[in-house]
Structure formats: structure tokens, C-alpha cells
Amino acid sequence: MERSKRFDLLAKRDINKETYVEPWPEAGLIAADSPYDPPPSLTIEDGAVVEIDGVKRQDFDALDIFIASQALDLETAEDAMALPSKEYARMLADINVPREEIARLVAGCTPGKLTDIIRHMNVLEMMMGLAKMRIRRTPANQAHVTNWREHPALLAADAAEAALRGFAEVETTVRVARFAPFNALAILVGTQTGRGGVLTQCSVEEALGLRLAMKGLTSYAETLSVYGTEKTFVDGDDTPWSKAFLASAYASRGVKIRFTSGTGSEALMGRAEQKSMLYLEARCLLVVKGAGSQGVQNGSISCIALPEALPGGVRAVLAENLLASMLGLEVAAGNDALASHSSIRKSAKLMLQFIPGADFIFSGYSAIPKRDNLFGGGNFDAEDFDDYNVLQRDMQIDGGVRPITEAEALSIRRKGARAIQAVYRELGLPAITDEEIDAATAAHGSDDMPERDIVPDLKAADAFMAGDDDFVAVIRALQQSGFADVADNILEMGRQRITADYLQPSAIFDADFKVRSAINDGNDYTGPGSGYRPHGARWREMQAIPQAKSPEGFVDPHVGEPLSRLVEIGPAAKGAGREVVLALGPAFGTALAKTIGGLHHEDVLEAILTGVAAEGLIARVIRVYHSSDCAAIGYVGARLSGSGIGIGLQSRGTAVIHQKDLVPLNNLELFPQSPSLTLGTYQDIGRNAARYALGAPTVPVAVEIDNGARLRLIVKTALLHRRETDEVCPDRPPMELRFDWEPEL
Amino acid sequence: MTEYPLRDSKADKLFTHSGRPLSEVTAAAIAAGEVTGDDLRAHADTLRQQAQIARQGGYPQLAANLQRAAELTDVPNEELLKIYELLRPERASYDELVRLADYLEETYDAAENAAFIKDAAAVYRERNLLRR
Numbered sequence: 001m002e003r004s005k006r007f008d009l010l011a012k013r014d015i016n017k018e019t020y021v022e023p024w025p026e027a028g029l030i031a032a033d034s035p036y037d038p039p040p041s042l043t044i045e046d047g048a049v050v051e052i053d054g055v056k057r058q059d060f061d062a063l064d065i066f067i068a069s070q071a072l073d074l075e076t077a078e079d080a081m082a083l084p085s086k087e088y089a090r091m092l093a094d095i096n097v098p099r100e101e102i103a104r105l106v107a108g109c110t111p112g113k114l115t116d117i118i119r120h121m122n123v124l125e126m127m128m129g130l131a132k133m134r135i136r137r138t139p140a141n142q143a144h145v146t147n148w149r150e151h152p153a154l155l156a157a158d159a160a161e162a163a164l165r166g167f168a169e170v171e172t173t174v175r176v177a178r179f180a181p182f183n184a185l186a187i188l189v190g191t192q193t194g195r196g197g198v199l200t201q202c203s204v205e206e207a208l209g210l211r212l213a214m215k216g217l218t219s220y221a222e223t224l225s226v227y228g229t230e231k232t233f234v235d236g237d238d239t240p241w242s243k244a245f246l247a248s249a250y251a252s253r254g255v256k257i258r259f260t261s262g263t264g265s266e267a268l269m270g271r272a273e274q275k276s277m278l279y280l281e282a283r284c285l286l287v288v289k290g291a292g293s294q295g296v297q298n299g300s301i302s303c304i305a306l307p308e309a310l311p312g313g314v315r316a317v318l319a320e321n322l323l324a325s326m327l328g329l330e331v332a333a334g335n336d337a338l339a340s341h342s343s344i345r346k347s348a349k350l351m352l353q354f355i356p357g358a359d360f361i362f363s364g365y366s367a368i369p370k371r372d373n374l375f376g377g378g379n380f381d382a383e384d385f386d387d388y389n390v391l392q393r394d395m396q397i398d399g400g401v402r403p404i405t406e407a408e409a410l411s412i413r414r415k416g417a418r419a420i421q422a423v424y425r426e427l428g429l430p431a432i433t434d435e436e437i438d439a440a441t442a443a444h445g446s447d448d449m450p451e452r453d454i455v456p457d458l459k460a461a462d463a464f465m466a467g468d469d470d471f472v473a474v475i476r477a478l479q480q481s482g483f484a485d486v487a488d489n490i491l492e493m494g495r496q497r498i499t500a501d502y503l504q505p506s507a508i509f510d511a512d513f514k515v516r517s518a519i520n521d522g523n524d525y526t527g528p529g530s531g532y533r534p535h536g537a538r539w540r541e542m543q544a545i546p547q548a549k550s551p552e553g554f555v556d557p558h559v560g561e562p563l564s565r566l567v568e569i570g571p572a573a574k575g576a577g578r579e580v581v582l583a584l585g586p587a588f589g590t591a592l593a594k595t596i597g598g599l600h601h602e603d604v605l606e607a608i609l610t611g612v613a614a615e616g617l618i619a620r621v622i623r624v625y626h627s628s629d630c631a632a633i634g635y636v637g638a639r640l641s642g643s644g645i646g647i648g649l650q651s652r653g654t655a656v657i658h659q660k661d662l663v664p665l666n667n668l669e670l671f672p673q674s675p676s677l678t679l680g681t682y683q684d685i686g687r688n689a690a691r692y693a694l695g696a697p698t699v700p701v702a703v704e705i706d707n708g709a710r711l712r713l714i715v716k717t718a719l720l721h722r723r724e725t726d727e728v729c730p731d732r733p734p735m736e737l738r739f740d741w742e743p744e745l
Numbered sequence: 746m747t748e749y750p751l752r753d754s755k756a757d758k759l760f761t762h763s764g765r766p767l768s769e770v771t772a773a774a775i776a777a778g779e780v781t782g783d784d785l786r787a788h789a790d791t792l793r794q795q796a797q798i799a800r801q802g803g804y805p806q807l808a809a810n811l812q813r814a815a816e817l818t819d820v821p822n823e824e825l826l827k828i829y830e831l832l833r834p835e836r837a838s839y840d841e842l843v844r845l846a847d848y849l850e851e852t853y854d855a856a857e858n859a860a861f862i863k864d865a866a867a868v869y870r871e872r873n874l875l876r877r
Contacts, residue, residue, distance in 0.1 A: 472782050495785075
């Protein structure tokens, strides 16, 4: 069979490692708009809902009943359902309509109505909607910190680094469930070392999660999963009422909660009831709201590969984020589990949340390598840190993190690891050695850590879980071991439990340990000049990636002593006979001493003159003052040349062979890729110029094509050119130079 | 909302669950062993104030949750876990749920939770989610 080499190459691309499937609505394999999704409807009789989305009261399942009794605002429902869906869509995209106006009406919308609104929206309009409807003004980010060894020192070090990098929440989980208290403890101590006020959680089974919160080892819980059909809900071993009770139980202990939902889970569990993923998600979101959760983690989460296998899947994921924010829920917007093999695809998808901003743009940016991520991969991970910081800097968009230096990272990692070492020592837990501290400080992941005997660790974890020690013991341990600052941060987390301010919607603690929620930092975006934009100190911090250099740094290596062998002798006159004129830029050999490729100017001069001499001609050297432009310099040379052939040479090394009868911007040969030019090339340029002057047949000089050169060197190119342009004297005529040199022929 | 956050506006008027003034929750008190975990959580009144703030902020369901949470502050950890377990699907009979609701109301004055659990019991009966 005939094969295309191009298709063969395409088949090997990352994008073709993905799975794509055609929709199958009967199995729930459809992102949005299943033909079986019901048209919106709501009937209220005597203050009670008797029909939702075409389902009569006697046919309500537990979710319908819960939504009808707990979630829907029946006072606005009639108006809300009467307003055409397209009107909602237009209001969402319209900067002139404030979020409150939409939120008030949406409170009376059924799941069918919510999905019907989305039908009218493209992703750009939804991004506008999310920018406005997101409930907290300031966007933030959450990190995942786990490692497959479940090593306490590494967990603490990574949590400390994540906190320093600016993540507002850090989530861990377990490989072995019995490690839960220790993993929670390690990231608590680690984060509060890095920055006081980072919220932490440990994702485990519901009852165990509540126990960890009661011990004060976690300050929020996120994995209270809900599902869009009754059967999946029950398969998840909960009901809307049990989940709502759990939410209250957490709140009673001063712990923030966020539910989890997301497209695809029902289809994955085989119980989608022919509904689209988005419709089922709309039901989930109303259950979340009805249960009194302040927020939700959605954006498909661990099922993300399923919507991404379907047409419109990524759009549907943005839609579910938007629906949640319309309902007044804090949104941790997904982007967590491994969603794509392709860097292009994963980054493109991220933009749908990154650009509008979300309460948490990621519900878990993997602040550790993928291999250590116990949540299902980490679509973006520690190896993407610099990429992510650059995206923030590129777009002036606050992605919730900040760049840090290697020294800062090492310092905070060591401190975090030493703090957990001290806690283990004070509480009589299995010792963490100095060797483990050193390893955790320098480590990228588990592979860099020494083996640790987990049997005594697990035994100690069981005892710790069963015993009375809680975070008060941890605070005391830190106080007694010289970590008073970390102890104070954990104590302040305790005080925050007492005041319970962070139970309000979308609460985080800012860099000053002040609570920031939808109550005191509500989103007020209504178009340009409103809402959140990073500015001032925050924008400066985002710009200051350690890789950024000062402009002077680019030019400095190209400055040197002026060429003593190059002397100006008077105004340049028009020559006669078969000569070549070599015209230099105004800074050549004076303000600048080396080309962009690092060649000394005098070596370049010698090379060109040698090439000219090899053909038996002489090159006259002049300096052009009125322009720094390569074509202009070369053109002056050609016009002053007896043969009409001139070479133009800029200080950064760009060269041209010109002829007096050509228009200025035309040329015989141009050498724009100065970084690739060698002394050999310059000699060839001299030789060719001489051959043109002789009227001899001439083969253009071959130069290496390096399309990456401009990408690598454009800043330096611009700055060297600017330096040369500084030397321009518009009224000064070209001057004749003498270069003290004899050809070695 | 001028009173929010309470951490700033009412730091001198808030009490811990155990009744200790917030101002007494200090590093020194911890070091001296005077503070326990029970001191480091909210008093029911504080949660009620937060419920009020949520309601005024336009979050009525969150307010209801915080109101229920306020009632649960006095319920011991182990009991909370048991109640949660009973509310999971097919764990309890209708009567057990009703008795649980009455118990919460009588013992902890938890009227909101009691009503909520009775609602659940009725739905569980209708949707076959009671213990078989």
C-alpha cells in the first residue's frame, strides 16, 4: 500500500496518542446537547415544584426532589424560566450586565434551562461569562503535592515550595490510606513553612477525611463527590442529604468544603440515562448549591479524558465551570488530571480558564513531577513551572503563582523538611534523618529519595490517628524545636477556624494572611477598567522571572577597546578603477568591538580584505555615519566605489554586497543571519565582491540557514542595532579609514 | 459588609467553642498546655454570624448549611461520624432516621438538622434508599 511520508510522521505525533470517539447519546457519550436532554420546564403549584424539565412530581428521583426543595429559588423561578435562554446567553457575554443581575435570575433555573443557555454560547462568549461570573475578584491556584514514596520530608519540602510559589491551596492524597494523617501533617507543616495561610487538604474516603479535619490536620475538604443521576450517586455511597450533612459537619469544625463533580463520571459509571454530560453536570451543580457547599471542583476532573475524546468536549468543560459560577459557587476549574499527550492541546485547553480567570484555575496544578502524582498524572506539573510563569508574564494574566529562584527554593525546602523532622522527633514518630533532609531539599521527586522503612511509619500513623494528638501538639512541637514562625502560622490557622471567615464563598488567605472571599473581594468585572487586573507589585513580581536579564547584559559582551589599527583619515571620495569599497557601520570597531556571533571586528575586517585581495583587488574601507541600516551602508559603499561594488557591514555582523545601479533595498547578496557567519564566510563575501567588481562569474556564498537564530537572538540583535544607531550622525558624510593590515598572500 | 471579616472586626468579641475568648488563644497559652483542640474551633454563635453574612451576601443555601453547622458544634466527633454513616444509602430504617432527628433536636437543640433528616427519611422511603 502506498504510504505518505507526511501521514506517517503525523501518526507519530503526540496528538495521535489520544483516543477519539464518535458520540453515542444512548450511552451518555455526548458532551452536550443529547437528543434525550429534556427541554426546560418548571411547574409550581401551591408553593411546591410539581414538574422539572418535563418530569412530573411522582416520577422525581432523589436528585429532583433535592433540587426542588433545596436549590431552586422559587420566588424568582417563574421570571427566570420565562426569560428566553438566548437572552441569558447574551447577558452573560454583555459586559454591561453585572453579575448580580444574572445570578439573581439563574437561582430560579432548572438543569434543563441551564444547559439550554449554554446551547447559545461559543467558547469566547463563555470566557467573557466566566470572567464576569467568577465569584472572587482575585484569581488563585491550587497545587497537588504527593509522592509515590509518601515520604514525609519530600512532602513537606514540596509543600513549602508550592506555598512559596504562591499556591493558595495545597491538596495531597494517599497511595496507602493509612498514611493519611502523616501526609496531611507533612503538607500542613510544609505549607505553613512556605507561607502562612495556605489552605490544605488530604483527599481520602469521606469519614476519614472528616477525622483528619477534626484533628486540625486539614483546613479544607474538596472531594465530596456528587453525581448527576440517582443511581451513580448511590453507587458513590451517598445521597444529597448525606453529602449535605457532611458539609455541615465540616463547617461545624471550622473547615472549608468544596464539592466535586464534573462531566463524564456518570457515563464512566454506566449510568448516564441517555443524558449529555453537561446536562448531568447541571443537575450536580444544583445539588451542590442545594447542599450549601460554598463551591465546587468541576471541569471534568479525573474523567477529563472522556469529554476530550468527544466533539465539543473541551467546550463543555468550560461550560460547566461557567454554570457553577453562574450559580454563585466557587469554582476550582479542573486542568488537573492528565488530559492530553499534546503540549499544544493541553495549553490551548488551559487558556479557556486561564484567560478569563477562575477562583482556582487548577483544581490541582501538579507541583511535583507527573510520576509522583497520585491524583492521575498532572496535566501541568513541576516541569512546566517556568512555562506557566512565562504564560503569566506574556499575557499579563494572574495565574495564581509567582517565579522563585533556585536559592529561594532550596532554602524553603530545607526549612520545610527540617520542620517536619522536628515534629516527628518531638511527637516520638519514626525519625527522619539528616540524610533524608538533604535528599528532600535537592530532590525533584521520589526517585531522588533514599528508601524509608514504611512499616514503622504505618504503625505510627495508626497510633497517631487513634490517639489524642492533634494540631495543637504539632504547634507545640514546632515551638519547642525552634520553628516558632511555623508554629505561629499553624496557630493562626487555628484562630481562623474560630472566626470561620474562610467558610464564606471562595475564601483564600492572601500574602498577608488576610481572608479574601466573595464577601470582601467580590468580582466586579463589567468590562475594561473594572474587575481584577494584575498591577503594581503583583505585576512586577510576575514579570521578574529569574531568566530575564537586564538589557545592558546583552550588549556588554560586544563592547571592547576601539580598534587602534583603524584610523579615520578624512572624507571619503568617489574612487576610480576596479576597487571594492567596504563600508562599515557607525559603531564598528569603536562603540562595539564584536559581532553578534562573537567575532572580533578586526578579524572580520581581515577576513573580508583577505577575500578581496585573493582576487587581486584592493578594498577601500570607509565608515558611514548617517545611517545604521545595512542596505544604506552598503549602498553608500557601492556609490563611492570605482567599480560600483560595495560591501556594507554592520557592527553586529550583518553584511550586504551592493551595486551602485540597484535600488537601495535591492542587493547582489545579503547575509542577514549574522550569528551564523564565520570568518570563512566573511572571506567568501570579500572574494565574491571582488569577482563582481571584476565582472567574473560568481556563485553566491552559501550560508547555513538557521531559523532558530532570530528566535534566540532577536533581543540582542535589537539592542546591538540600537547601540549602533546611537552612533549615527545624520549630517556627517562618509569618512575614509585606514586599516593597518597587509594581506598574507 | 463592614463586620466581615470577623477576624478583624470582632477579634475581641469572639469565643472559641470551649468558651475561651479568642484573645487568649496565644502561642504562650499553647506552650503552657492551656489550649486544646476544642479551643481551636468556632463557637456556634460565630457560625450563626457567618450564616447571617452569607445570607446578606446572597448565598442562602450556604447560610442554611452554616446554620445547621452551628447546631452541630456541640455534637461530639464520633456522633457526627455515626450520623453521617446513618444518612448514607440503605443504612437506616425510616424509624431510625426519625428517632435520630428527634434525638438531635432534644439533645442538642438541633431543629434545623432534625427537619433536614426527617426530609431525608421521607425521600429515602419514597426512593427506596432505606435499609433493606
